[in-house]
Amino acid sequence: MAEIRDGLRVVKFGGTSVATAGQLRKVRAIVEADPRRRAIVVSAPGKAHPKDTKITDLLYLAHELASKDQPIDPVWRQIEERFLGIARELGLRLELPPLLAEAKRRIEEGASADYAASRGEAIHGLLCAEWLDAEYIDAAEVVFFDRTGRLDEARTYAAIRARCQGARRVLIPGFYGTAANGGIKTFSRGGSDITGSIVAHALDAALYENWTDVSGFRMTDPRIVPDAKGISEITYGELRELSYMGANVLHEEAVFPVRAKGIPIQIKNTDRPEDPGTLIVAERDPGHQVVVGIAGTRGFTVIALEKTLMNAEVGFARRVLDVFASHGVSIEHMPTGIDTMSVVVSDRQLEGKLEVILEELQATVHPDSLKALPGMALIATVGLGMNHAIGTAARLFTALARARVNVRMIDQGSSEQNIIVGVEEDDLATAIRALYAEFA
Numbered sequence: 001m002a003e004i005r006d007g008l009r010v011v012k013f014g015g016t017s018v019a020t021a022g023q024l025r026k027v028r029a030i031v032e033a034d035p036r037r038r039a040i041v042v043s044a045p046g047k048a049h050p051k052d053t054k055i056t057d058l059l060y061l062a063h064e065l066a067s068k069d070q071p072i073d074p075v076w077r078q079i080e081e082r083f084l085g086i087a088r089e090l091g092l093r094l095e096l097p098p099l100l101a102e103a104k105r106r107i108e109e110g111a112s113a114d115y116a117a118s119r120g121e122a123i124h125g126l127l128c129a130e131w132l133d134a135e136y137i138d139a140a141e142v143v144f145f146d147r148t149g150r151l152d153e154a155r156t157y158a159a160i161r162a163r164c165q166g167a168r169r170v171l172i173p174g175f176y177g178t179a180a181n182g183g184i185k186t187f188s189r190g191g192s193d194i195t196g197s198i199v200a201h202a203l204d205a206a207l208y209e210n211w212t213d214v215s216g217f218r219m220t221d222p223r224i225v226p227d228a229k230g231i232s233e234i235t236y237g238e239l240r241e242l243s244y245m246g247a248n249v250l251h252e253e254a255v256f257p258v259r260a261k262g263i264p265i266q267i268k269n270t271d272r273p274e275d276p277g278t279l280i281v282a283e284r285d286p287g288h289q290v291v292v293g294i295a296g297t298r299g300f301t302v303i304a305l306e307k308t309l310m311n312a313e314v315g316f317a318r319r320v321l322d323v324f325a326s327h328g329v330s331i332e333h334m335p336t337g338i339d340t341m342s343v344v345v346s347d348r349q350l351e352g353k354l355e356v357i358l359e360e361l362q363a364t365v366h367p368d369s370l371k372a373l374p375g376m377a378l379i380a381t382v383g384l385g386m387n388h389a390i391g392t393a394a395r396l397f398t399a400l401a402r403a404r405v406n407v408r409m410i411d412q413g414s415s416e417q418n419i420i421v422g423v424e425e426d427d428l429a430t431a432i433r434a435l436y437a438e439f440a
Helices: 021-032 055-067 073-090 096-108 113-131 153-164 192-202 236-244 252-259 316-326 354-365 392-402 425-439
Strands: 009-013 037-042 170-173 176-178 184-186 207-212 233-235 265-269 278-281 293-306 340-346 369-382 407-412 418-424
Touching: 009 021, 009 192, 021 037, 021 073, 021 113, 037 113, 037 192, 055 073, 055 096, 055 113, 073 096, 073 113, 096 113, 113 170, 113 176, 113 184, 153 170, 153 192, 170 192, 192 207, 192 252, 233 236, 236 252, 236 278, 236 293, 236 369, 252 265, 293 354, 293 425, 316 340, 316 354, 354 369, 369 407, 369 425, 392 407, 392 418, 392 425, 418 425
Parallel strands: 009 037, 009 207, 037 170, 207 265, 233 278
Antiparallel strands: 176 184, 265 278, 293 340, 293 369, 369 418, 407 418
């Protein structure tokens, strides 16, 4: 296990961790248990119980109703009751009604969806700052986006450092910042993870702790393998591979800011703080562990092209890719043979575009055969130990053969730390169970 240097720790608490007054009592105990936890990032309240609705979803609904000139009062009462109830139960003196009234007024007057959604974190951040005895710093004052919609790194990092300097404890709401035009802009859903990573980078933290409702990553989806082993340590690169395939404990973009400085991320469980969780690091010794994780997801289509002497036709692949690019469709994988090429695309990307893409491919590259094969799932088997362990691929395909799973596509990354296979969607769970049994 990698050693963690001493120093400041940035702690981010997800929606389930801050959903109720009871959860916030756990949060305070966690923060106060370690004086190094001096920078806090919080999400909006998540579901208080399984049938509840997240505050962010209620805010999006309020914006949608307001945009159609429909009353938002019934929805807004739910939002108010959640915030006021938490404050009341914790005995806080924060004057929430004026803040809620101002947000409601602006949404009714046509504020953007990003502004509406961000109020969950902004208002809850004020509440949590009082509860945790921390200085509140509005994310709109320290997180900035450029004109392309990307993070303005230099300006953001400088602003965070300046505002946090000398403070005993600070709290910054996650998920949003200020756009180049001065309005509010949000990250994608789950973006509070990114905010925490940005704060960790700016403050040169020793560790970024991400507190959620699970005790780290498991070797595979527990919905498929209920007793799947936990992952104690994983690299940023391995995590990226698994996140791409649906392992979504952490927002996949949260890796980049901390990776630039080699800051470890630790996934921890708010309800079980004694659990070690998963440590995400730049490098690790794989030891005898060949595979660290297995993840899979449905919803892909293979577009298969065949053409005699394809390999001798200069620019063939470029022309194929140009067709997809002209329709704004990104490619997931593109395994090739001498006279064959398979293009794997997410069904979400292809929605409403498949027929016209097939027509343009036929007209542009004149294949001998062109087929669209829907209903495919991709499975990534990931691990640093794979590029040193002889026979890993043989073990993988033997396990799938024993489970009578037909492999429709094979792709291995140049880093040799992952093997991706395509299987029929109906075979996804069977394949994952077979691979887990082989490598766990």
